[in-house]
Amino acid sequence: MGLLDGKVAVVTGAAQGIGLEIARTFVREGAKVVLADVNDEAGAKAESELGGPDVVRYLRCDVRDGAAVEAAVDAAEATFGPLGVFVNNAGMTRDSTMRKMSEQDFDDVIAVHLKGAWNGTRVAANRMREYGAGAIVNISSISGKVGLLGQTNYSAAKAGIVGLTKAAAKEVAFKNVRVNAVQPGLIRTPMTEAMPERIWEQKMADIPMARAGEPGEVASVVLFLASDMSSYMTGAVVEVTGGRQM
Known part of the structure; x- marks a missing residue:
């Protein structure tokens, strides 16, 4: 028995990186998963890699567009059944x-992260309220807790996701819909490994566990929050940072 047996999940930004690892973990635990992303090539590859259309479907979805998010959930439910889990990772x-x-760089980051998470949370919560159950997991960042140099847009968006998570959790808890957030720290992905070595070493120096995290270590925490193992948790923010900025 998997922790998500019989569940239908949508994961945004799931064509690669942490989102792909979350989707892989969900499939392993018995879920049917829709990968919502704008990278068609990577999305098609991920669909095939994770088991094909019987268990995983890739759908093009720009999370900045509320109608597109609604359409992705409609497609997920038409294909697999009632929505049980939604992860805002894009x-x-x-x-x-x-x-x-x-200003465009600021607006773009706010739109994808914060408005995208609001769109996903809103659409998912509306469906889950009808079913009397559901779990929404929002991916924030340690940058939203402490603010990082050169990331006024990203830090603002990720801090906003924490506020969104807590406010939404209060609105839907009475319907047994839970909304929680995860704040990853330095996670080893192609994007972070492309950093200049000097920047990488600066970040490593702040981590008591003296190593970067792996995508699977974030996915495991998301799985916990998506499953009944966290049935009495809502509005929580869980740091996955190796102790960085604690």
Whole structure:
């Protein structure tokens, strides 16, 4: 018996990176999963890799568009059944100091992370209220807790996701819908490994466990929050950072 046997899940930004690892973990634990992303090539590859259309479907979805998110959930339910889990993971970076950052770079990051998470939480919660159960997991970041240099847009968006999570959790708890957040720290992905070595070493120096995290270590915590193992948790923010910034 898997922890998500019989569950239908939607994971945004799931074509690669942490989102793909979350989807892989969900499938392993018995869920049927829709991968919602805008990277068609990576999405098709992920669908095939994770077991094909009987258990995983890739759907193109721009999370900035509420109608697109609604359509993705409609498709998931038409294909697999009632929605049980929704993970708001889609993201992007446009790092720059505030002095050099353009308004467009600020707006784009806020739209994908914060508005995207609001769209996903809103659509998912509306469905789950009808079913009397459900779990929503929002991916924030340690950057939303402490603020990181060159990330006024990203830090603001990720801090906003924490506020969104707590407010939404209060609105839907009486319907047995839970909303929680995860704040990863330095996780080893192609994006982070592309950092200049100097920046990587600076970040490593702040981690008491003296190593970067792996995507699977984030996915395991998301699984916990998505499953009945966390049935009495809502509005919580769980750090997965190796002790960084504790």
